[in-house]
Amino acid sequence: MSGTAYKTLLMAVDLSDESGDVAERAAALASANDATLHVIHVIEPLSFAYGGDIPMDFSGIQEEIHQQAKQQLASFASDCGIPEERQHIVLGRPEVEIHNMAEEVGADLIVVGSHGRYGLALLMGSTANGVLHGATCDVLAVRVGIDKS
Numbered sequence: 001m002s003g004t005a006y007k008t009l010l011m012a013v014d015l016s017d018e019s020g021d022v023a024e025r026a027a028a029l030a031s032a033n034d035a036t037l038h039v040i041h042v043i044e045p046l047s048f049a050y051g052g053d054i055p056m057d058f059s060g061i062q063e064e065i066h067q068q069a070k071q072q073l074a075s076f077a078s079d080c081g082i083p084e085e086r087q088h089i090v091l092g093r094p095e096v097e098i099h100n101m102a103e104e105v106g107a108d109l110i111v112v113g114s115h116g117r118y119g120l121a122l123l124m125g126s127t128a129n130g131v132l133h134g135a136t137c138d139v140l141a142v143r144v145g146i147d148k149s
Contacts, residue, residue, distance in 0.1 A: 095130030
């Protein structure tokens with residue numbers, strides 16, 4: 001069994017209700033492997049959503065979003081028993097920042113939620129798909145949402 005046990009897990013969550021499903025799976029894996037569990041939440045900058053051409057200063061709104069997310073993550077992580085030093089909140093593109101954090105903490109498994117979409121949504125890609133492609137370690141996509149069949 002040498003080389004197959006995971007030692008450091010990085011759980012990526014969007015802090016939606018479905019994050020609990022991801023947390024259950026990640027916590028069970030961490031416990032079974034006596035592994036360290038980190039959690040990351042990535043906030044996409046508002047300028048990504050609105051393009052770079054809008055002459056608006058989003059910094060105040062962005063700071064408010066960051067503070068709310070920080071509180072939500074602290075509460076979520078506390079429920080999962082993850083200490084503050086293993087809670088990570090970053091600004092950027094989710095798949096890029098999740099890869100960066102996985103390398104930074106030395107993760108050998110990334111656990112992320114996936115809606116298992118089909119058709120156009122599958123072609124367009126998702127965070128889970130983005131994390132899968134380009135990851136330097138294993139990725140576990142936990143099926144979330146109503147389409148678990």
